[in-house]
Amino acid sequence: MSSPRTIRVDLAGRAYDIAIGPGLIDRAGELSRPLLAAPRVTIVSDDTVEPIYGARLAASFERAGVKTETVTVPAGESSKDFASFGRLLNELLDRRPDRKTTLVALGGGVVGDLTGFAAAVLLRGVDFIQVPTTLLAQVDSSVGGKTGINTRHGKNLVGAFYQPRFVLADTTVLDTLPRRELLAGYAEVAKYGLIDDPEFFTWCEANGDKVLAGDAAARTYAIEQSCLSKARIVAADERETTDLRALLNLGHTFGHALEAETGFGGALLHGEAVGAGMAMAFDLSARLGLCPQADAERVRRHLGSVGLPVRLRTIGGDNSRTWDAAKLIEHMRGDKKAEGGKLTFVLARGIGKSFVTRDVDEAGLRGLLDDAIAA
Numbered sequence: 001m002s003s004p005r006t007i008r009v010d011l012a013g014r015a016y017d018i019a020i021g022p023g024l025i026d027r028a029g030e031l032s033r034p035l036l037a038a039p040r041v042t043i044v045s046d047d048t049v050e051p052i053y054g055a056r057l058a059a060s061f062e063r064a065g066v067k068t069e070t071v072t073v074p075a076g077e078s079s080k081d082f083a084s085f086g087r088l089l090n091e092l093l094d095r096r097p098d099r100k101t102t103l104v105a106l107g108g109g110v111v112g113d114l115t116g117f118a119a120a121v122l123l124r125g126v127d128f129i130q131v132p133t134t135l136l137a138q139v140d141s142s143v144g145g146k147t148g149i150n151t152r153h154g155k156n157l158v159g160a161f162y163q164p165r166f167v168l169a170d171t172t173v174l175d176t177l178p179r180r181e182l183l184a185g186y187a188e189v190a191k192y193g194l195i196d197d198p199e200f201f202t203w204c205e206a207n208g209d210k211v212l213a214g215d216a217a218a219r220t221y222a223i224e225q226s227c228l229s230k231a232r233i234v235a236a237d238e239r240e241t242t243d244l245r246a247l248l249n250l251g252h253t254f255g256h257a258l259e260a261e262t263g264f265g266g267a268l269l270h271g272e273a274v275g276a277g278m279a280m281a282f283d284l285s286a287r288l289g290l291c292p293q294a295d296a297e298r299v300r301r302h303l304g305s306v307g308l309p310v311r312l313r314t315i316g317g318d319n320s321r322t323w324d325a326a327k328l329i330e331h332m333r334g335d336k337k338a339e340g341g342k343l344t345f346v347l348a349r350g351i352g353k354s355f356v357t358r359d360v361d362e363a364g365l366r367g368l369l370d371d372a373i374a375a
């Protein structure tokens, strides 16, 4: 059989490949067998994805002589909490794993973040493999080793940097993904263009609709370009110790505050929050005279034109929602990037010219939020 397209995440002793292509779920056993410490894996999935793809993935491992067991969690963001994490660890321990057991995360970013964190602490660390099944997970969350859960204090506040051994992205599984989830993932695709790749953003403007409509070539290109960007940034700043990896947080200071305000219950999807957050980051950049107004308008126009809800009043699928600027700013204070009480933002000097700043005047921020809430 031919080798799939692979992208290397170059992390010295923790380097790994991202394989991208159609039908890879049926080759997961054959492709990952050489990486397994022992021929046994526990697949962790959610109760939406497992019934669709669980049997195919397990059969692929069994064909390669690998014994499988499966644990499922309820689908959705609410599974990324302490209680679900505890239940998952106990369910894994019930199956008597040993240190050579590999966990396989089959699902979106929720399953990936939860399984990766479980792998980091189970028996003080077992290997894990990512089999991402959402666009968001294929372009972002399965790569880079950020794992963790949400707490009542905020998004992803407990977790670990823990890299997978392998990422296997089967592009055809996106055919069963609901459109709202595809759109949410698309926000993280466009993010790479806005961070530092203006040509890619121009490509997104021309091809975003094709990616969402299921055009195989456009989808594969979007996933490959996104993974190339993410792999490059992670390899240069694995643990976000410089401000380089923090650029991947474009739109997230706003987005995480919006998610926290809606309670991580799934009313607002992460990608939706990030889409609205990126539009707000560009608006704030323009207001502060850092970025041409035309670029901020271009961002809002493109994200809105593919169908992402970029106005606060329309996000979360509930047109009657009201927001409170003071509460959003309070959530931002709890963001991991905040330092010494200073809010941290990824702003931009233009499309593809993002940078990190801790120098945002709160009155200006308040004005932006009040206007965004009223719009």
Ligand SMILES: NC(=O)c1ccc[n+]([C@@H]2O[C@H](COP(=O)([O-])OP(=O)(O)OC[C@H]3O[C@@H](n4cnc5c(N)ncnc54)[C@H](O)[C@@H]3O)[C@@H](O)[C@H]2O)c1
Pocket (backbone or CB within 6 Å): 046, 047, 048, 049, 052, 075, 076, 077, 080, 107, 108, 109, 110, 111, 113, 133, 134, 135, 136, 137, 140, 141, 142, 143, 144, 145, 146, 147, 156, 173, 174, 175, 176, 177, 178, 181, 184, 185, 270, 271
């Ligand atoms: N670790 C990182 O670097 C990173 C990056 C970005 C986002 N995230 C996290 O990822 C999470 C969001 O991930 P997500 O958007 O993938 O959401 P998700 O994991 O909740 O999946 C979205 C929904 O789609 C369903 N689904 C998944 N694959 C499917 C398929 N192929 N067919 C049909 N249904 C399918 C799931 O059951 C779920 O209901 C957030 O918690 C976010 O914080 C992490």
Ligand SMILES: O=C(O)C(=O)C[C@@H](O)[C@H](O)[C@H](O)COP(=O)(O)O
Pocket (backbone or CB within 6 Å): 140, 144, 146, 155, 156, 188, 245, 246, 248, 249, 252, 336
């Ligand atoms: O991988 C990263 O680094 C990112 O920032 C990717 C983001 O899209 C993702 O949402 C991440 O989980 C946010 O990171 P956090 O450290 O702010 O929780």
Ligand SMILES: [Zn+2]
Pocket (backbone or CB within 6 Å): 140, 188, 252, 270, 274
């Ligand atoms: Zn994100």
